[in-house]
Amino acid sequence: MLVRSPSFEQFEGYLESVLGGAAANNANGPLIREHFGLDDPAAKRGKRLRPQILLTVAECEGGDGSVALGAAAALELLHNFSLIHDDIEDGDEMRHGRPTLWARHGVRAALVAGDAMSALAYLTLVDGSPDLPPARVAAMLRCLQEAHFRMCEGQAFDIGFETATFVTFDEYVRMIEGKTAALLAVACELGAWAAGASEERAAAYSSVGRAYGLAFQVRDDVLGTWGRTEETGKPSGADIRRRKWSFPVAWALTQPPSADRAIVADAYATIGMLGEEHATRVIAALERLGARDAADEACLAYINEANGISAAQALDRDGRLAALFNSTAKRTV
Ligand code: IPE
Ligand code: IPE
Ligand code: MG
Ligand code: MG
Numbered sequence: 001m002l003v004r005s006p007s008f009e010q011f012e013g014y015l016e017s018v019l020g021g022a023a024a025n026n027a028n029g030p031l032i033r034e035h036f037g038l039d040d041p042a043a044k045r046g047k048r049l050r051p052q053i054l055l056t057v058a059e060c061e062g063g064d065g066s067v068a069l070g071a072a073a074a075l076e077l078l079h080n081f082s083l084i085h086d087d088i089e090d091g092d093e094m095r096h097g098r099p100t101l102w103a104r105h106g107v108r109a110a111l112v113a114g115d116a117m118s119a120l121a122y123l124t125l126v127d128g129s130p131d132l133p134p135a136r137v138a139a140m141l142r143c144l145q146e147a148h149f150r151m152c153e154g155q156a157f158d159i160g161f162e163t164a165t166f167v168t169f170d171e172y173v174r175m176i177e178g179k180t181a182a183l184l185a186v187a188c189e190l191g192a193w194a195a196g197a198s199e200e201r202a203a204a205y206s207s208v209g210r211a212y213g214l215a216f217q218v219r220d221d222v223l224g225t226w227g228r229t230e231e232t233g234k235p236s237g238a239d240i241r242r243r244k245w246s247f248p249v250a251w252a253l254t255q256p257p258s259a260d261r262a263i264v265a266d267a268y269a270t271i272g273m274l275g276e277e278h279a280t281r282v283i284a285a286l287e288r289l290g291a292r293d294a295a296d297e298a299c300l301a302y303i304n305e306a307n308g309i310s311a312a313q314a315l316d317r318d319g320r321l322a323a324l325f326n327s328t329a330k331r332t333v
Contacts, residue, residue, distance in 0.1 A: 005320070007055045007065025007072075011048060014069045015076060018124055028116035031109060035084055035101055035117075044096040044233055046083075047333065049216075049324075050075045050187040056320050057191025057205055068194035070128020071140060075190060077121035078144065079183055082151060084114035089159055090242065097233035118148075132194065140193050147186035154178020161245040165269045172250035173214070180220070181213025188212075188321075204313040208306045212325050215302035219328055221246035222295045225283055231332045241279040243268060247298060248291035260285040299329050 019038060023029030037043025051072035058068035084101050086092075088110055093103040102110035125144060129137045157175035161167050167175075188209030192202040223232050224239035225248055239246050245268075252264045263285035267274055274282065286292065303325050310316040 005052070005055045005059045005065050007059065007069060008048075008052050010066065010069060011051050011055065011072060012045075014128075015051075015073050018073050018077075018120070018128070022120050026116065028113045031101055031105060031113035032117055032120075034104075035080060035113070037096065037098070043098065046076075046080070046096070048076060050079050050183060053184065053187040053209070053212075053321065053324065054191040054194070056324060057188050057316075058195045060315070060317055060320065061192050061195035061197040061201070063191075063195025067129070067131045068191060070130075071125055071144075071190045071194050073128055074121045074125035074144060075183065075187055077117050077124055078148060081114045081117040081121060082155075082183070084110055084117065086155065088114075089155060090244075092234065092238065094234055097229075129194075136193060136196070140190055143186055143189055143193065147182045150178050150182035151180075152178075154180065154182065158244070162243060163271055164245075165271070166253070167245045167250060169250045169254050172245050172247070175245070176214060176217040176247075177210065180217040181210045184213030184216060185209035201313070201315065204309065204315055208309045208315060208321070211302050211306035211309065212328070215299045215306065215325070216328055218247045218295050218299040218302065219331055221248060222292060222299070223332065225286065226292060227332065233333075237279050237283055240282050241274050241276070243270075243272070243274060247295045248286045251294045251298070252286055252289045252291045255289055258289070260289045264289070296329070303329060 015036075016038065019033060019036060023033050033039055037045055054072045054075060055065045055068055059065045083095065087095060087100040088102045088107055093100055100110070101113055105113075122141065122144070125141055126137060129140070132140075154175050154177065157171070158179055161171075161175065185206045186209070188205035189202050192205045197205075221239065224234070224244065224246055225237060227234070227236060229236050240249075249264060249268060252261060253268070255261050264282055267278060267282045306325055307316075307322045310321060316322055
């Protein structure tokens with residue numbers, strides 16, 4: 001059963017107060033608020049998964065979760081900065097069922113709003129952690145910057161792969177380890193730091209978050225291929241039209257030669273976007289090859305890996321993290 005951490009109940013209000021302060025006095029404020037859907041009560045908001053994980057770990061390690069709210073908001077801001085830039089990089093015009101910032105305001109305004117949000121993330125970690133010892137806050141800042149750096153490496157691989165005619169399965173894993181798992185690993189790690197856990201436990205939590213991050217991205221890849229727009233808030237099949245290297249594709253190309261494998265391989269050996277019909281044929285071939293089932297299995301295997309590390313190192317004492325992770329295997333949003 002999913003049990004929310006008490007501090008997570010405070011999170012949305014805390015984030016709104018951070019954004020309220022920043023937005024009131026900064027020219028980037030209106031775009032930042034628009035990205036978060038703050039001024040439209042009907043707007044779908046993000047899942048707040050990274051703060052939820054961070055606060056769950058902080059509480060599990062015996063901390064009062066409220067001391068970790070600054071770190072949780074910082075990470076959510078950094079994640080959302082990455083989404084603003086990611087939508088520019090991916091050419092995606094829709095997220096959470098509404099136009100992305102670049103689609104509405106142009107690339108230049110969206111870039112700078114994203115940059116402002118990234119700076120605000122680091123400010124929020126420092127200003128929002130008054131009850132933590134300064135040396136610990138400095139260590140947490142370093143962790144967050146390192147995760148940011150690694151996330152950018154993953155994005156660089158992802159962009160580079162769009163013009164590659166072949167990507168190995170290991171290269172694909174290295175890419176998602178950067179673009180997605182780095183921020184989920186640091187969510188776990190920062191939760192441990194905020195609670196005053198030992199460096200060894202913080203590092204173990206980072207490994208848990210890394211494994212979970214791979215599961216999260218594999219599920220994201222399934223949704224990017226077979227997800228429904230009403231649920232994901234993104235156009236259906238977009239990853240394949242853009243010839244993104246996702247789990248189903250990278251896995252399909254590890255399979256023995258067949259007519260269906262050739263459909264996928266040939267489409268990905270070209271450069272540039274695929275037409276609507278061509279993408280539909282590739283998606284059908286992936287399904288027949290069993291790529292969707294393989295992705296579901298891989299997602300579960302990575303979740304089990306994460307939970308296994310927790311069990312072996314006596315982390316996640318009350319099982320709340322595992323419950324959160326397990327829900328990812330079936331997420332549709
Ligand atoms: C999207 O993350 C980007 C990925 C790393 C796959 P989320 O799916 O967690 O996005 P929000 O926070 O709900 O908007
Ligand atoms: C997002 O990866 C990773 C980052 C934002 C760093 P994707 O491009 O696969 O995620 P979505 O599908 O656009 O959310
Ligand atoms: Mg994207
Ligand atoms: Mg991307």
